[in-house]
Amino acid sequence: MSQPVPRKFDFDTVFDDAGAVAQVSARPKRIYPLEEVEVIRAQAYAEGERTAMARLEAQQAEALSTIAQACQAALPRLAEVAHAHRIGSAELSLACGQAIADAALDAFPRAPLQAALDSLAREIESAPRLLVTVSPSLAEGLEPLLAQAAQAIGFAGQIQVRQDAGMAPAAFALDFGDGAARFDPAAAAQRVSEALQAALASEGLHAEPLIPGGDA
Template identity: 45%
Template sequence: MSALPLNAVPFAFDTEFGADGAVLRASTWQPTKRAFAPAEVEALVAQARLEARQQALNEVEALRAEALSIVAQTVSQAATALRGVAEAHRRESAELALAAARVIGSAAFERFPRRPLEAALEALGQEMDATPRLVVRASGLDEDGRAQIEALCAQAGFSGLVVFRDEPHLPAAAFALEWADGRAEFDPAEAEARVAAALNAALAAEAGHAEPPLEGGAHDRRGF
């Protein structure tokens, strides 16, 4: 007995007849069409072309979406890297500016050690006008320096008593002024630290995590 081919399909009687021979359920089987008219061939070819075109468009759209996703990820990574580079550049530029200001300020204080005190007396002349006594604390004040400060006080409108207190521990250009209802002081090191803190706060604000500034007293002119 010969074996059945692999693609053999057993015949199925799917038409149902009644007792009287009438067809109760017709068969749904349709023979495979093996001959096509030219118009049918053209319609099938057109349909195949349309399906192929749609499939190609779908593939192109999928590739475009994937490319856009890759571009978006690359741009996001590049933006993050650029933000880091810009922040590092700003911080390094600020540090360089602080270093340059430190060198320039140190040279200026060595050459003109009394200029910050003179500027303070000129700016605070009106506040000290009515006070009877002004205490000036500084280091290395000789007779010429004291006479110059007294002359500046007179020019600013102060007519009270100027009392000098020598403070050897104060660095050059540092001073403290004390009068009846106020005080002003200047220390180059503290001023430099405050400038650095303000600069760091500004850089932190650009990065989005700034800390609130500290509030000072109304009559305490620290770091004038």
């Protein structure tokens, strides 16, 4: 069996004692076929595309995380703004309702008394006496109205009208022995306001959404 012939190792670049390049051997050039070049190019393109897509997805995830954090931080403030808007709307509605009620009482000051007599007809009809306390302005010309109301509800007892200068024009008090009823527009408005404030305070920042189908 023949032994392989040893091959002498040659350095590509040889330096002299002074460190200068003494000899440079020419390196063999490799020629790549066109098909191999196309394969390498396609692989490099695919790798570059994968790298770019991975970088883009990472940037998108980071952007979505930033947006989510910003929204999370803004939600309490949005709830506060919505609650303040709800309170403002409720107070505006209450003020408008109060203005309408005042105008209605100015135009028809005896309407609440008439409504009370109608609703209390069964309680009053068997009473021996009905004491009606009103303001001086409401007392003027009130007896014919009371007599007509008494006849309508079948009340045959005695009706007495008492004037109280401290009462509001449309306020009244009814005393029919076994029961009593009072109406004061200012006190009624105050009770409505207190009930509204209590409801708003109770629901706080957890009320129903302002926009149907939205989140509070």
